[in-house]
Amino acid sequence: MTADTGETDPTGPADEAEEAEGAEEAEEVDGAEPSAGLSRRRTWVAAVAVGAVLLSAAGVAASLVIKSPAQTAAEAGPPPLDVLIARVEKRVLRDTVIVRGTVTSAQAVQVTPTVTGGEGSGPAVVTKVAVRQGDKVEAGKVLLEVSGRPVFALPGGLPVYRDLKPGATGDDVKQLQKALAGLGHGTGSDAAGTFGAGTKAALGAFYKSIGYDPLPAVADRGEAVKSAEDAVTSAERSLEDAKAAAANTGSGGTGSTGGTGGTGSTGGTGSTGGPGTTSTTSTTGTSGTTGGPDTKGSGGGKGSGQDGARAVARAQEDLRKARERLAEARAAAGPMLPVGEVVFLESFPARADSVTVRPGSPVSGSAMSLSAGALVVRGQLQEHQKGLVRAGQKVEILSEVSGVTAAAEVQSVADTAQSAPAPGTGSNGGQGQGQGQGQGQGQQAPAPGGPTGYEMLVRPLAPLDSKLVGQDVRLTVEAAATDGNALVVPVSAVSAQADGRTIVTVVDGTGAQRRVEVRPGTTGDGYVEVRPTGDGTLADGDSVVIGVNPGVANKQSDKQNDKQSNGKSGGSGGGGKSGGGS
Secondary structure, eight states: TTTTTOOOOHHHHHHHHHHHHHHHHHHHHHHHHHHHHHHHHHHHHHHHHHHHHHHHHHHHHHHHOOOOHHHHHHHHHHOOSSSSEHHHHHHEEOEEEEEEEEEEEEEEEOOOOOOOTTTTTTOEEEEEOOOOOOOOEEEEEEEEEEEEEEEEEEEEESSSOOOOTOOOOOOHHHHHHHHHTTTTTTTTTTTTTTHHHHHHHHHHHHHHHOOOOOOOOSSSTTTTHHHHHHHHHHHHHHHHHHHHHHHHHHHHHHHHHHHHHHHHHHHHHTTSSHHHHHHHHHHHHHHHHHHHHHTOOOHHHHHHHHHHHHHHHHHHHHHHHHHHHHHHHHHHHHHBBBBGGGEEEEESSEEEEEEEEOOOOOSSSSEEEEEEEEEEEEEEEEEETTTOOTTTEEEEEETTOOOEEEEEEEEESSSSOOOOTTTTTTTTTTTTTTTTTTTOOOOOOOOOOOOOOEEEEEEEESSOGGGGGTTTEEEEEEEEESSSSEEEEEEEGGOOOSOEEEEEEEEEEOOOTEEEEEEEEEEEEEEEEEEEEETTTOTTTTTTEEEOOOHHHHHHHHHHHHHHHHHHHHHHHHHHHHHHHH
């Protein structure tokens, strides 16, 4: 309706109400569309969650129903054993001892020269060095010169402990004779081991060949021999004089006796009393004179002959003694081999491993080190190992650096423990250097301060590579072994019964156990050889008990505890019901 016409609007109030109602409905529809979308999303999320739960439940159910063949077999087998088991093996059982060792030459010598100073001599000094490091050393070669005297090498294995002089006897003299003969200087008719004239000549010839004069055995410039020669000459003259005197006494005895008769005549003259008796007295005196040679003269000749014979015998005895002293002096005279001028090595050519001196160096300590002979390995055994190792046992040498292995055998084991010597110092290091050799042949061992042990010498069955010299290697000594294949079990599988029997417990596939009496044999590396006795049987592959399985034992203990707890709980519950019933 409009104000101008005053007519009524065809729509009217009713139409307005309808329009308002329609507008409200339109508004309600527009607001409902977002709410419906949110509701649908929530519905999908819920549906996905429910689906996931259902799938998980289905998977769990399937896992309970579906089983793999291995699981089925495991569940079908016997339950885990409550003991630990090990298999019986049939093999060669070896007991081994493993130690460390050092590869070295069979003989290693430290040359430490010393010279006994004579009157007016100064401190010992190196005057010549004839070899350099790495040089080969042949028998008879001069190594160095100390205060003008040579130090040379000769073949031999015996240690020198004394100066070798004419008249000496022994194995060391025999070694010298052999060394000289090997160099072309024979010892003539000298008996082996006796330093006689032939050995003196050979030694003198050797010194001459190397350009030196030998030292005299008696440092008196020959005075002892000269004095002995003079004594012999004097004794010879005395004997000649005694013989001459004795000869004169025998031929002039009558003349002497006649003189005695003359004395008797004089006695007759002294008895002249007067002219009348002179003729008689004179006749008597003459008669006495004539009778003198027949009596007194005969007695005087006999006494002089005995004195002359005695003088000759004494002169002959003096001459014999003088000649003996001369022979002794001559035997003692001649060249000698000073202990400080020789180094004996077991084999040649040797090698100069190091040279630490030069001309002009004062003599102090080691001058050089030499090595000779085939390569060997030296190791140290501890007290608990010594009783297991003996000469002749097999050894495996392993160089971890190069991976080289070699077969060897034990050559010797020291009887007494010793501290480890200085590196490169052989126990024969002082030989031929004035200190003697009497301490063995070039033994090397770990550095000073190392543990005390018993030296074991291992000799390879085949020559070792020279590159291994000085390397630290592992030595596996086969201390014991069974005679062929034998049944062996871990040591823990064997137990002793109260009645003294030794048994092992065999377990079969069902867990059943049976005891088998055995006799143990060789042990090694945690195993022991066993031999069934009586009616018991034991075979390769059988299982034997070696201990308790802690995992199964604990589970069984837990189950037992649970059963006991459930039993107690059930008993208490039953009592409650009973009480309730009452």
